[in-house]
Amino acid sequence: MYTSQITRSRKGAILLLLDLSGSMAETIIFEGREESKAQALANVVNSLVEEIISRCQKEHFVGDYFDIAIVGYSGTEAVSMLGRSWKSIAEVDQMYRSTRRRFITRTLPDGRKLSTIVESREWIAPQSNGRTPMGKALKMAKRLTSWWCSKHPESFPPIVINISDGEASDASHDKIRQLAKSLCEVGTSDGNVLLMNIHIATGHDSAESVMCFPSESAAVPASRYARLLYDISSTLPEVYNREIGEFAGGQPPYRAICYNAPIDEVVSLLAIGSLTTDRII
Amino acid sequence: MAKVLIGDIIDSFFFGEGLFRTLSGWEPSRKRGSRICFVAGREGVVVPVRIGGTRSYNDPETAMKCYSSPQPFGETIHNLLASFPDEVWVKPRFLPQELYVGKCYIDVALYPWIEGGQLDWECRRAIHNGRRGSLLAYLRGFLSLALSILEAEWRHGDLKPENILCLPDGSQRLIDCDSLYHPSLPHRGHAGTPIYNHPSRGDAYDSHIDDYAIALIATSLAAHILCANLPEERVLVAHPSEGYGELLAELFAENADLTALLLALNGNDYRIPELHNHIAHLNVYFADYTLP
Numbered sequence: 001m002y003t004s005q006i007t008r009s010r011k012g013a014i015l016l017l018l019d020l021s022g023s024m025a026e027t028i029i030f031e032g033r034e035e036s037k038a039q040a041l042a043n044v045v046n047s048l049v050e051e052i053i054s055r056c057q058k059e060h061f062v063g064d065y066f067d068i069a070i071v072g073y074s075g076t077e078a079v080s081m082l083g084r085s086w087k088s089i090a091e092v093d094q095m096y097r098s099t100r101r102r103f104i105t106r107t108l109p110d111g112r113k114l115s116t117i118v119e120s121r122e123w124i125a126p127q128s129n130g131r132t133p134m135g136k137a138l139k140m141a142k143r144l145t146s147w148w149c150s151k152h153p154e155s156f157p158p159i160v161i162n163i164s165d166g167e168a169s170d171a172s173h174d175k176i177r178q179l180a181k182s183l184c185e186v187g188t189s190d191g192n193v194l195l196m197n198i199h200i201a202t203g204h205d206s207a208e209s210v211m212c213f214p215s216e217s218a219a220v221p222a223s224r225y226a227r228l229l230y231d232i233s234s235t236l237p238e239v240y241n242r243e244i245g246e247f248a249g250g251q252p253p254y255r256a257i258c259y260n261a262p263i264d265e266v267v268s269l270l271a272i273g274s275l276t277t278d279r280i281i
Numbered sequence: 282m283a284k285v286l287i288g289d290i291i292d293s294f295f296f297g298e299g300l301f302r303t304l305s306g307w308e309p310s311r312k313r314g315s316r317i318c319f320v321a322g323r324e325g326v327v328v329p330v331r332i333g334g335t336r337s338y339n340d341p342e343t344a345m346k347c348y349s350s351p352q353p354f355g356e357t358i359h360n361l362l363a364s365f366p367d368e369v370w371v372k373p374r375f376l377p378q379e380l381y382v383g384k385c386y387i388d389v390a391l392y393p394w395i396e397g398g399q400l401d402w403e404c405r406r407a408i409h410n411g412r413r414g415s416l417l418a419y420l421r422g423f424l425s426l427a428l429s430i431l432e433a434e435w436r437h438g439d440l441k442p443e444n445i446l447c448l449p450d451g452s453q454r455l456i457d458c459d460s461l462y463h464p465s466l467p468h469r470g471h472a473g474t475p476i477y478n479h480p481s482r483g484d485a486y487d488s489h490i491d492d493y494a495i496a497l498i499a500t501s502l503a504a505h506i507l508c509a510n511l512p513e514e515r516v517l518v519a520h521p522s523e524g525y526g527e528l529l530a531e532l533f534a535e536n537a538d539l540t541a542l543l544l545a546l547n548g549n550d551y552r553i554p555e556l557h558n559h560i561a562h563l564n565v566y567f568a569d570y571t572l573p
Contacts, residue, residue: 005475005476007476047288050288051286051287054287054288054291054319054321054326055321056321057320057321058320058321059320059398059399059402060402104292104295106293106300106381106383108300109381114296114299114300116295116296116297118292118295119315246284267286267288268286271284271286
């Protein structure tokens with residue numbers, strides 16, 4: 001299980017579930033600047049999409065190794081943010097909505113600072129309003145992944161990444177557990193859907209409560225909500241062990257959760273969670 | 282250390298020479314707008330750059346490979362490579378800890394720019410355009426390259442069509458020496474690219490690690506030369522177990538060496554003891570082969 005290579009004829013699938021609720025208007029420090037969480041999340045997701053495209057970049061084309069879907073949830077709805085539900089990575093490469101000039105600074109080991117401006121592509125814009133219908137998003141994820149798995153029955157199963165800063169407003173903890181369990185029962189012949197949860201730090205959380213890809217042998221989180229996210233997150237298969245071991249240490253198996261993740265680190269976390277690069281051929 | 286993001290590597294090029302430890306006087310090749318051209322691989326990215334001179338950026342002279350993870354044996358491997366034949370390898374210059382990408386320095390290798398395309402891309406184009414004569418030329422070039430490999434004490438270690446350059450004169454060169462096998466090198470736990478390795482290879486590290494890839498590429502190319510109607514997507518991965526066993530057995534029935542290689546690909550061992558003989562025979566056979 002979880003051994004299928006990701007090829008152009010056996011694609012992979014990545015589904016992002018994004019919390020766009022009102023609380024995402026709160027500000028945090030991102031890349032050294034004060035930004036809304038919504039803006040930071042949009043930057044992170046746009047960077048991840050660019051990273052996925054980059055990893056598929058061949059000499060004359062973008063190799064069609066992945067399908068991507070992005071679902072945003074806020075108010076009472078969960079909606080697809082890339083037009084129709086799934087897009088191939090080659091299509092995504094061509095359908096960015098805008099470009100943005102980013103001012104980036106690198107501090108060298110000797111303390112010198114260098115700055116430059118980089119133009120980045122954007123696929124989603126920041127949004128923040130209403131409540132947090134995570135239950136609806138999980139239901140939509142099940143519908144999307146079921147369809148995808150029926151079309152790609154032998155592929156590496158879809159990876160679903162839920163990024164949020166708060167609790168669901170449309171479902172109890174028990175209901176969220178039930179919906180996540182149902183989602184993770186969907187699969188291909190190579191394994192079931194992998195669900196990864198990333199809870200964004202607010203900036204007020206203590207460093208002690210940060211938890212990224214914890215070993216299952218380590219202590220489980222104390223807070224009730226962290227425990228919920230831990231419980232609904234998948235146990236990562238062996239294919240992830242080496243890269244997570246290098247990143248987070250600890251002993252496998254690892255759980256697919258990053259709780260109170262520093263937003264600056266989220267692209268790296270997402271890249272590890274979504275791009276099992278050794279499997280792309 | 283976790284892998285460096287490709288985005289961070291590419292962003293580094295926008296700082297000009299500022300983040301390079303020793304390199305200067307180069308410019309990356311760019312696409313429309315200001316985006317930088319690159320090709321991604323498992324070990325990092327390759328960026329075409331021009332070093333010195335005033336020629337157009339569309340005429341790159343060097344391929345700069347930026348590694349996304351540390352290469353502890355990089356210098357040893359590249360030093361070894363210096364003694365290997367120029368007719369077989371494109372030889373890079375290794376620059377350890379050269380490019381600063383925000384949290385760390387990464388290793389870089391500079392490849393001289395060689396006119397030619399990757400075997401994978403060239404074959405896909407030839408099949409798409411129905412140019413079986415070109416495919417025959419690619420097979421001849423590959424059989425000659427395979428004999429050079431099998432007669433050496435080293436092995437490529439990650440042999441696949443993407444790591445083979447087809448030159449305009451019909452010869453082929455190996456690129457990407459990161460998985461090199463040599464008796465003097467320690468086992469580095471690199472298992473190559475799975476689809477070009479026999480399932481039983483595991484992380485074996487010996488003089489047979491290229492056997493499966495050589496047999497697979499040779500039989501796949503031969504299949505496309507002998508049969509014009511194979512689907513394009515199977516260009517170089519006409520794996521016998523993926524539904525093509527019977528078709529290939531029929532195609533190869535009149536050639537004992539192709540039949541033997543097909544059996545070996547389906548066998549239980551990643552080692553193919555008579556591989557050199559089979560490739561040598563095929564080299565002679567396809568040198569005189571004329572397309573119907």
